[in-house]
Amino acid sequence: MGAFSKGRREIRLLARDPLLALLIALLFLSLALFVGYPLISVLVKSLQSEEGGFSLANYGRFFTFRYLRSSLWNSLTAGFFTAACSVVIGYTAAFTMTRTSIPCKKALHLLFILPIISPPFTSALSILMLFGANGLITRGLLGIRNYNIYGFRGVLLSQVFTFAPVAYLTLRGVLESLNPTLEDAAMNVGAGRMQTFTKVTLPLSLPGLASAFLVVLIESLADFGNPLVLAGSRFPMLSTQAYLEITGSFNLPLGAALAVVLLIPSITSFAIQRYYLQKRQYTTVTGKPTASSSKLVSRGARRCLFTFAAGFSGFVLLFYGTIFTGAFTKVWGYDFSPTIAHFTYAFSVGAGTIRDTLIVALCATPVSGLLGMLIAFLVVRTSFPGKGIMEFTSILNFAVPGTVIGIGYILAFNRPPLMLMGTLAVLVLNFVFRYIPVGIQSGIAVLRQIDPSIEEAAQNLGADRITTFRKVTLPIIAPAFFSGLVFAFVRAMTAISAAIFLVSANWNLLTVQILNQVGSGRLGVAAAFSVILVVIVAAAMAVIARLVPGRTGGMAAIRIQED
Amino acid sequence: MNVRIDSLIKDFGSFDEPGGLFRAVDAVSLEVNDGELVTLLGPSGCGKTTLLRMIAGFEDPTSGGIFFGEHRINDVPPNKRNAAMVFQSYAIFPHLNVRENIAFGLRLRDLTEGEICERTEKVVDLVGLGGLEGRQPSQLSGGQQQRVALARAVVMEPSLLLFDEPLSNLDAKLREQMRIDIRKLQQRLGITSIYVTHDQIEAMSISDRVVVMNRGKIEQTGVPRELYSRPVNRFVASFIGKAAFLPCEKSAEGWTLLGRPWDPEAGGSLPPGKYSVMVRPEGVRLAPGGKEQRHLSGTVLRSTYLGSVLEYEVELPGTDPLTVHTPGLSGQETLSPGTEAEITFIPEGLHFLPEKE
Numbered sequence: 001m002g003a004f005s006k007g008r009r010e011i012r013l014l015a016r017d018p019l020l021a022l023l024i025a026l027l028f029l030s031l032a033l034f035v036g037y038p039l040i041s042v043l044v045k046s047l048q049s050e051e052g053g054f055s056l057a058n059y060g061r062f063f064t065f066r067y068l069r070s071s072l073w074n075s076l077t078a079g080f081f082t083a084a085c086s087v088v089i090g091y092t093a094a095f096t097m098t099r100t101s102i103p104c105k106k107a108l109h110l111l112f113i114l115p116i117i118s119p120p121f122t123s124a125l126s127i128l129m130l131f132g133a134n135g136l137i138t139r140g141l142l143g144i145r146n147y148n149i150y151g152f153r154g155v156l157l158s159q160v161f162t163f164a165p166v167a168y169l170t171l172r173g174v175l176e177s178l179n180p181t182l183e184d185a186a187m188n189v190g191a192g193r194m195q196t197f198t199k200v201t202l203p204l205s206l207p208g209l210a211s212a213f214l215v216v217l218i219e220s221l222a223d224f225g226n227p228l229v230l231a232g233s234r235f236p237m238l239s240t241q242a243y244l245e246i247t248g249s250f251n252l253p254l255g256a257a258l259a260v261v262l263l264i265p266s267i268t269s270f271a272i273q274r275y276y277l278q279k280r281q282y283t284t285v286t287g288k289p290t291a292s293s294s295k296l297v298s299r300g301a302r303r304c305l306f307t308f309a310a311g312f313s314g315f316v317l318l319f320y321g322t323i324f325t326g327a328f329t330k331v332w333g334y335d336f337s338p339t340i341a342h343f344t345y346a347f348s349v350g351a352g353t354i355r356d357t358l359i360v361a362l363c364a365t366p367v368s369g370l371l372g373m374l375i376a377f378l379v380v381r382t383s384f385p386g387k388g389i390m391e392f393t394s395i396l397n398f399a400v401p402g403t404v405i406g407i408g409y410i411l412a413f414n415r416p417p418l419m420l421m422g423t424l425a426v427l428v429l430n431f432v433f434r435y436i437p438v439g440i441q442s443g444i445a446v447l448r449q450i451d452p453s454i455e456e457a458a459q460n461l462g463a464d465r466i467t468t469f470r471k472v473t474l475p476i477i478a479p480a481f482f483s484g485l486v487f488a489f490v491r492a493m494t495a496i497s498a499a500i501f502l503v504s505a506n507w508n509l510l511t512v513q514i515l516n517q518v519g520s521g522r523l524g525v526a527a528a529f530s531v532i533l534v535v536i537v538a539a540a541m542a543v544i545a546r547l548v549p550g551r552t553g554g555m556a557a558i559r560i561q562e563d
Numbered sequence: 564m565n566v567r568i569d570s571l572i573k574d575f576g577s578f579d580e581p582g583g584l585f586r587a588v589d590a591v592s593l594e595v596n597d598g599e600l601v602t603l604l605g606p607s608g609c610g611k612t613t614l615l616r617m618i619a620g621f622e623d624p625t626s627g628g629i630f631f632g633e634h635r636i637n638d639v640p641p642n643k644r645n646a647a648m649v650f651q652s653y654a655i656f657p658h659l660n661v662r663e664n665i666a667f668g669l670r671l672r673d674l675t676e677g678e679i680c681e682r683t684e685k686v687v688d689l690v691g692l693g694g695l696e697g698r699q700p701s702q703l704s705g706g707q708q709q710r711v712a713l714a715r716a717v718v719m720e721p722s723l724l725l726f727d728e729p730l731s732n733l734d735a736k737l738r739e740q741m742r743i744d745i746r747k748l749q750q751r752l753g754i755t756s757i758y759v760t761h762d763q764i765e766a767m768s769i770s771d772r773v774v775v776m777n778r779g780k781i782e783q784t785g786v787p788r789e790l791y792s793r794p795v796n797r798f799v800a801s802f803i804g805k806a807a808f809l810p811c812e813k814s815a816e817g818w819t820l821l822g823r824p825w826d827p828e829a830g831g832s833l834p835p836g837k838y839s840v841m842v843r844p845e846g847v848r849l850a851p852g853g854k855e856q857r858h859l860s861g862t863v864l865r866s867t868y869l870g871s872v873l874e875y876e877v878e879l880p881g882t883d884p885l886t887v888h889t890p891g892l893s894g895q896e897t898l899s900p901g902t903e904a905e906i907t908f909i910p911e912g913l914h915f916l917p918e919k920e
Contacts, residue, residue, distance in 0.1 A: 456621055457654035459641045461668030461719060471667075475658040 011385060024384055027375065031393045033418075034433045038408025039400065042263075045411050046256035058257035071236040072261060078152065078227075078237065079220040079265075082159040086216045087209055089160065090167025093312060095201075096305040098175040100297045103306075111313040114320065115165045117541070118534050119494040119511050121225030123161040125518060125526055126319040127154060128229065129326050134333030136322070150232030158226040161319065163219050164312075167212045174208030175201075183296050193296055201296070207277050214273040221266050222401030224497030225511070229518055238262040239403040239497065246407065246501070256411070259404040270399030320534075326527035342528035350513055350529060357510040358536070360424065361492035364431035368488040371432065372439020373481050379440075380447040391440075398437040402497025405434060410501050422504040430502055431492045439484030446480040447473075486544050493537050564632050564722040564755050566595040566618070571627035573613050587613040589779035590627070600749055600756040604766040605776035606802070611759045612727060614776075618757060619648050619725050631722065646723040647716035651731060653708045655700040655715075662687075662696040665714045686718040689748065706737045717748065724749065724756040730765065742769055763803045767791070775799050791843075793914055800841050800916075807885045808839040810918070820859065821881050828910040837918040844888040846912025849875060850905040851898060859906045861885065863898045873897065877904060 049055035062068045093112055097105060115123065130137045131149040138147040149157075182204070186196040227237040238258055246255035297305065326332050330339045347354075378384070379391050397405065409430055413420040420426040450473070458468040496511040503512050510533050517526035573588040588610040595601045603611035616622045618629060620641030628635050636644055647668075656664050662683060669679045687693055690710045700708060709729060716724060729745070730738045746769050749756050760766050766773050767787040775782045775790065775798075783795045794800035797808060811820045811827075813835045818825045820840070827840070849863075861877040864884060868874075872888040875898065879885055885906070898904055 451652050451654060453650045453652050453654040454656060456619075456641070457648070457650055457715075458656070458667070459621075460619060460646070460648045461715065462642045462645075462671040463668075464640070464642050467671065472656055472658075476656075 020382065021384075023374075024378065024390075027371075027378075028386065028390065031390065031433075034429050035393050035397055038405060038412040041411035042256045042259050042404060042408045045253055045407075046260045048253050050251070050253060058253050059261075061254065061257075062261070067236050068241070068258070071238050071241045071258070074152070074231075074235055075221055075238040075262065076265065078155050078159065079217045081156055082163060082220040083213045083216040085156070085160045086164040086167040087171070087213045089164040089312065090169075090212060091171050091205070091209060092305065092308055093164075093168045094171040094175050096309045097172060099180075099201075100302045100305055102302065102309065108309050108313050111316045112168050112309075113165050114316055115162055116169070117490050117494075117537055118320075119225065119514065119530060120162055120223060120496060121158075121229050121511075121515065121518075122323060122530055122534075123158045123319055124154075124226045124229035125326075125514075125523065125530060126322045127158050128518070129322050129332055129523060129527070130318075131157075136333070139333065150230055151235040154230035154232075155227055155235070155237070158230055159220050159223060161315065162223070162226065163216045166219060167216050170212040170215060171205070171208055174205055174212075178204050187296075193298055193301075196296060211273050211277045214269040214277070218266050218269050218273075218399055221262060221269075222403070222497060224401075224403055224500070225515065228515065239401055242403050242407065243500065246410070252407075252411070255407055259401075259407045262401055263404050266399050266401055323527045323530050326524055327531045329524060332523050332527075342524040343532075345525055346528040346532065350510070350532075353508045353510055353513045354532065354536075356507050357493060357533075360427045360431065360507070360509065361489055363424070363428045364435070364492045365485055365489040367428070368432045368435050368492075369439055369481060369485040372436045372484050372488075373443045373477065375436070376440050376443025376447055380444055394440055395437040397434050402434070402495065402499075403501075405430065406498035406501030409498065421502070422506055424507055426502050427499065427507055427509070430498055431488070431495065434495070434498060435488045435491045438487050439481075442480045442484055443477065446477050450476055482544055486541055489540055489544070490537055493533060493540075565597045566593075566723060566755060566757070567628075567630040568593040568614075568618070569628040569630065571614070571617065571629065572625045573610070573617060573622060574625045586779055588617070588624075591776075591779070591781055593774060593781065593784070595755055595757060597755055598753045599771045600746070600758060600769060602758045602760060602766040602770040602773045603776055604760060604763060604773050604802070607761060609776040610779040611761075611776050615648075615725055615727055615757060615759045618723075619646055620644050644723075645719065645721050646725055647719045647721035648725040648727060649709075649712045649716050649729045651728040653712040653732075655703075655708055655711055657700050659700075660696070661692060661698050661700075661703070661711055664700070664711055665718050667715065668719045682718055686714045689717070690714045690744075705733055706741065709733060709741060713745065713748070717752065717754075721754065724754045726756065726758040726760075728760055729758075730760070731762075738765070745769065767803070775802060777802075792912075794841070794916075796916065797839070797841075800914075805844050805886050807842045807883060808916070809842060809879070809882055809885075810837070811840050811915075812837050821879065823859070825859075827908065827913055829913045830915045833915055838915045839918055841914040841916060842885065842908060843912050844874070844886045845872075846909045847885065847887040848907045848909065849877070849887055849889060849898060850907070851902060852905060860903055861906055863900055863902045863904055865900050866897055868897075875904075877906065879906075 046058055047054055047056065049057055062072070096102065097109060102108075127149060129135060131147065131154070133139070133146055133148075135147065135149070138144045138149070178201070183196050183200055186200045187193075191199065222239065224239050224243070227240045228243070231237050231240060239262060242255045242258035242262065245251045245258060327342055328338050328340065329335075330337050330341070375390065375394050379387060409426060410421070412418070413426055420429070454476075455468050455472060458472045459465070463471065494511060496509075496515065499509050500512055500515070503509055510529055514526045514529045514533070517523075517529065569592055571588055571591045572586065575585045575587055576583060591610075591614060593601075603614060605611050613622060617624050620636075620639065624637060629637055631644070631646070656667065659667065665686060666679050666683045669682060674682075687696060690713050692707065692710050692714060695703065695707060698707075700711070703711065709732075712729070726745070730741050733741060742765055758766075758769060767790075770787060772784060772786055773790055774784045777798055783790060783799045785793075790799060790803050794803065794806075797806075800806040800808075809820060811818060811825065813830070813833055815835065816824075818827055818830070820827075830838075830840075859879070861879040864876040864878050866873060866875050868891065871891050873891050875887040875889070877885045877887055887906075
């Protein structure tokens with residue numbers, strides 16, 4: 001009864017503002033079309049027999065075919081171990097950065113997060129070049145012939161390298177928001193360093209650790225590039241298997257069923273992470289940064305932690321150095337004489353692809369950024385029926401593996417009424433709706449932190465609603481907006497899992513091109529393409545950093561809303 | 564400009580919602596004269612801030628009228644009211660420096676760059692922010708942020724200044740200084756002002772008149788001295804300062820206090836009936852001994868030395884303990900706990916509240 005009359009009042013308020021109502025209706029329609037519809041198509045398709053009737057046969061095959069069962073098992077074990085290792089590495093790194101005074105912090109931080117901005121299979125490529133059959137380390141240094149990196153080992157190594165930085169960023173945030181005075185208090189009442197860590201710091205970071213674990217698990221399950229390069233035929237994994245069923249065997253219903261099976265653990269982890277763990281984080285929000293206590297770490301421990309941090313950064317340097325060297329080396333593993341032949345080749349076959357990738361990314365980025373801010377603004381500052389549904393749908397895509405989305409788009413948009421396959425639109429739409437969640441989340445976080453009286457103050461001084469938004473709200477949320485843009489751009493440039501289903505002769509992407517080169521054994525060309533991609537991304541980030549209004553220092557002054 | 568508030572009501576929620584209907588402001592009427600500083604004083608949740616926000620235009624009244632001079636401004640949007648507000652959280656724009664913050668409102672008007680500069684500089688000097696014009700808000704102390712908020716409001720030369728607990732985030736010393744500065748500035752500029760606070764000392768020291776509110780209603784309006792010495796009810800008496808209430812009665816034979824005959828030397832014009840007599844701590848005198856029948860006596864429970872005064876708590880048979888202040892420098896010896904003491908009242912300090920039947 002109460003909810004009903006609340007809904008009625010919200011509708012009445014909306015009726016007063018028809019423009020807003022229209023906007024909300026349009027957003028709902030597009031979310032339904034480009035998020036909901038593809039997902040439902042996958043579900044429906046998975047319940048069809050090859051002739052088109054209803055059947056559970058696709059799921060039944062899990063019981064008859066061993067490789068399907070093991071692909072589920074492999075995905076889960078790889079995901080589990082990747083998440084565990086990433087969280088340990090990420091937490092150690094985050095602890096080192098927030099609780100100790102070590103030299104070169106800034107450089108180490110940049111090296112830690114470098115893997116986040118590169119294509120997800122850069123590490124897979126480096127691993128092939130270092131540890132593969134002709135690898136620099138395995139064969140060149142250790143002289144092992146035919147060392148087999150493919151399978152669990154390779155996937156785990158590559159995924160940990162790719163996702164530990166994600167865990168690092170998350171856990172750094174967690175540790176930074178834990179008030180260090182709690183640790184001081186524990187030591188003040190007589191706890192030793194180890195006791196303080198095990199009885200205060202660690203228990204307080206547990207929800208954050210669990211949350212980071214699940215985030216990495218979701219990303220690992222969804223990962224496509226690393227398994228495709230490194231899993232090999234003896235270690236099938238769900239995301240790649242679904243792709244192979246569709247592109248290799250043209251078995252769409254089975255591919256869809258695999259996608260649904262992949263979706264279950266992802267969505268479950270997402271639900272636990274979002275609706276259970278997020279409410280249990282012990283963050284102490286004070287609005288002003290508290291000085292971190294460095295008494296917690298003894299000198300010996302600090303040396304160990306620094307060695308560890310330097311070691312991980314060393315790995316990052318090694319992996320990127322390998323790619324870079326490989327791009328300028330004649331035949332990796334045999335002939336290390338320098339050449340620019342790979343680049344000449346890359347530009348001759350790939351100029352069109354580079355152009356396509358840039359066009360797609362440049363179209364998707366601003367739309368994604370604006371849409372993210374708009375939804376964030378609607379969710380925080382207005383009220384309308386179905387607001388919760390809108391927020392949920394718009395961030396759902398964070399948890400849905402790209403493979404599932406890719407299959408969904410094939411099923412949904414390869415037939416009337418929306419015949420979009422092979423067009424630029426399908427790629428742009430896919431990127432826009434896949435990468436708005438991050439923009440929305442950061443937008444919501446920033447808007448919630450803006451004390452409403454700041455906007456009231458502007459009105460009080462004579463500004464109308466539009467001037468207030470333009471001159472006060474917008475400048476304050478600009479940094480979040482631009483970082484959302486950077487994220488969307490980086491992802492649009494480096495994405496592979498959904499995109500691989502959607503590229504066509506007309507519109508191809510760099511990442512797919514790199515994967516093709518790896519597939520045909522031209523590692524040098526793949527490395528050259530990777531270097532080009534990383535350079536473009538870095539250049540774009542530098543440009544966006546320039547465009548961002550310089551005075552973002554005021555962000556620190558945003559008062560955390562009381563109560 | 565004078566401000567008139569006429570039977571203003573503000574309801575939150577509605578009957579069919581889980582939280583139910585809540586009347587935050589209940590038929591409040593008030594007049595603020597030109598150039599006057601009136602304080603709305605009350606405990607949290609008494610409706611004072613809601614009332615202020617309705618005057619600023621951030622909340623729509625459920626019913627009733629708000630008049631600036633002769634104009635009813637209920638339907639005027641907040642940005643057209645020219646009633647500048649100083650917010651509790653200061654609400655400084657974090658992306659603008661001090662000068663830009665102060666000039667924000669001026670830039671929305673049709674002013675030349677020269678005028679804007681001139682007025683901004685004048686106000687910067689007025690509030691004592693000279694030299695800090697280029698600072699970012701994050702580089703300012705709490706007191707400086709407070710001054711920016713004040714300058715930003717004053718520079719508009721508003722017809723009404725609104726203060727929403729502006730000093731509640733400052734430490735005690737700074738609060739006292741700012742209180743004096745705000746009062747001086749307000750009197751110098753002669754701007755009609757409405758000031759919200761829950762701090763009675765702040766209210767007493769800064770205001771021409773104080774409005775005591777409780778549960779959405781006005782309990783009493785008056786100059787500070789009147790509120791302290793002649794409160795209309797127990798709520799006002801105990802919200803402003805300490806007070807004890809002793810039951811007494813007037814009949815044809817005279818007064819009785821706690822059932823004993825009593826000559827208060829006051830209240831002669833009151834009709835017969837039951838009363839509570841309000842006693843302030845400084846209106847009581849204590850003397851050692853005093854077992855005599857004709858005097859009221861009590862037992863000292865404890866004494867606390869507070870510097871300027873010596874505070875006693877004295878137990879009286881048949882009523883709540885009485886707080887008594889004697890001057891800290893009186894030279895009298897301190898009465899130790901357990902001592903019997905004779906109690907006399909200063910007639911000028913007594914105030915009778917009729918007891919409801």
